[in-house]
Structures are given as structure tokens and as C-alpha cells.
Amino acid sequence: xxxxxxxxxxxxxxxPLLVCDEFPVVLELNDERVVTLLCTPxxxxxxxxxxxxxxxxxxxxxxxxxxxACDQLSRMRxxxxxxxxxxxxxxxxxxxxxxxxxxxxxxxxxxxxxxxxSDLRFPLARxxxxxxxxxLGGPIKRAIGGVHSAALIDESGILAxxxxxxxxxxxxxxxxRALLTGLDLGRVVLCATGRVSSEMAFKASRCGIPIIASLNxxxxxxxxLAGHVGVTIVAKAIGRKRLVYTHPERITGxxxxxxxxxx
Numbered sequence: 425x426x427x428x429x430x431x432x433x434x435x436x437x438x439x440p441l442l443v444c445d446e447f448p449v450v451l452e453l454n455d456e457r458v459v460t461l462l463c464t465p466x467x468x469x470x471x472x473x474x475x476x477x478x479x480x481x482x483x484x485x486x487x488x489x490x491x492x493a494c495d496q497l498s499r500m501r502x503x504x505x506x507x508x509x510x511x512x513x514x515x516x517x518x519x520x521x522x523x524x525x526x527x528x529x530x531x532x533x534x535x536x537x538x539x540x541x542s543d544l545r546f547p548l549a550r551x552x553x554x555x556x557x558x559x560l561g562g563p564i565k566r567a568i569g570g571v572h573s574a575a576l577i578d579e580s581g582i583l584a585x586x587x588x589x590x591x592x593x594x595x596x597x598x599x600x601r602a603l604l605t606g607l608d609l610g611r612v613v614l615c616a617t618g619r620v621s622s623e624m625a626f627k628a629s630r631c632g633i634p635i636i637a638s639l640n641x642x643x644x645x646x647x648x649l650a651g652h653v654g655v656t657i658v659a660k661a662i663g664r665k666r667l668v669y670t671h672p673e674r675i676t677g678x679x680x681x682x683x684x685x686x687x
Contacts, residue, residue, distance in 0.1 A: 454502075454504065461593060468500055473488070488504050551675070558639075562586075572591035576614060595614065613637055620659060629655060637658040651671070655670065656671040
């Protein structure tokens with residue numbers, strides 16, 4: 425998007441400047457409004473499918489009847505065969521640390537999360553190589569900045585890569601892409617440029633993703649949740665300050681001089 429603004433505080437005349445797009449998109453499921461997502465208006469089908477799956481409102485793409493955008497991309501309409509109602513508990517009113525969308529994890533919900541049992545092992549050197557590629561960003565970051573990136577990788581390379589103003593939106597887009605293309609989420613690493621939050625660990629558990637790697641740090645609740653469900657968190661994945669917080673056995677080729685594991 426282009427806006428007219430002063431490039432400098434001392435400038436009198438406004439000039440056209442590029443900024444990243446951020447729009448509210450209403451998501452409807454079977455003609456019922458379930459959420460409004462503030463997001464970058466691209467990859468909206470993937471975003472809708474990924475968000476609905478992570479929220480437990482659909483159990484897979486085989487339930488989908490139709491997905492489409494309306495009203496100049498301001499509304500996504502999804503029709504599914506056996507969609508579950510969105511449960512609105514008091515806990516859902518908690519404002520999360522995520523941006524773009526938020527899922528507050530009910531303490532009772534934690535006990536029902538599926539364990540991630542994947543036996544995936546991933547070489548540290550290859551992880552760093554691919555994280556450096558992801559750090560370069562996509563077209564929005566390179567042109568304007570102001571967005572987060574998320575990606576799904578395996579040892580062959582980057583399988584899905586999305587940008588969004590909300591880091592959880594970018595994650596949902598990757599998950600939606602995987603579901604729509606039949607990608608085995610138990611054999612991939614979820615990569616992110618932003619902080620690993622508890623909601624991101626929740627999404628990994630819901631999808632069976634065994635490893636989350638980030639260029640940034642993580643949070644105490646994310647570490648607690650990941651440790652409980654069997655997800656590996658690798659933070660600050662590039663450079664000598666890397667940390668693996670949970671289930672380090674999945675990362676191969678570690679060297680204590682380069683990779684610290686907190687107690």
C-alpha cells in the first residue's frame with residue numbers, strides 16, 4: 425500500500441511512501457461469524473483453513489465443502505460438513521502475547537492436548553542454513569519490511585513460506601498450506617522469525633509438528649507447554665547463542681561449544 429506522508433520531521437511536503445498492508449478479514453464458518461483477523465491480505469485460503477484447524481473447528485480438509493473470499497477480500501466464507509462450535513469460555517477473553525490472532529490456552533485444555541511422538545531428527549547445520557534463508561524474508565520484507573515470516577522445512581529445503589503482519593497468521597498460513605497439499609506435518613520443522621509463544625507451541629501440538637525453530641527467543645509458558653506435549657523448541661537458531669529448550673534429542677550434530685541447553 426502507498427500512503428502520503430512526510431518522509432522526515434523537517435519535511436513540509438508529503439511524499440508517497442510504501443507501508444505493509446494490514447486489513448481486518450472476517451472469517452465465517454457455515455454462515456456464522458467466528459473471528460475477525462487483522463492480517464496481510466494474501467494467502468487467505470491458507471489462513472482460513474489453518475486457523476480453523478488449529479482452533480479445532482475442523483478436523484481436516486476432507487470436511488471442507490467450499491472456501492472463498494467475498495467483499496474485496498474483507499470476508500472469508502468456509503463451508504464444512506461437520507464443523508464444531510467455537511467454545512467461548514471465560515479463559516478465551518485473555519489477551520494473548522500473539523499478534524494478529526490469539527488463542528488463550530485453558531488450563532483444562534492443556535491436559536487434552538495430543539502428545540507429539542514424531543521420531544524426526546534434524547541436523548543442526550542444515551537447520552541453520554535454512555533459517556538464514558528464511559531470515560532474508562519474502563517480497564514484502566525485502567520491499568517494505570514490517571512483517572513476520574513463518575515457514576515449514578525438511579532437509580530438502582523450504583516447503584512453505586508466508587509473510588504476515590501477525591506472526592501467528594503466518595504460522596496458520598503455513599499450516600493451511602500443508603493441509604491443502606497433504607504435507608505430513610509430523611516430518612517438518614516449523615520456522616518463525618518472531619518469538620515462540622505458548623500459542624505457537626499449542627498449534628504445533630495440535631498439528632503434530634515436532635520441532636519449532638525461531639530467530640528470536642521464547643517464553644516460559646511456551647517452554648512448559650512444549651515440554652509437556654513433546655515439542656522441541658530451538659530459539660535464536662542462528663549464531664552461537666542458540667538454545668534448545670525442550671526435547672533436544674531431535675537436533676543432531678549439536679556441539680556444546682555452539683549450542684547450550686538450559687536446565
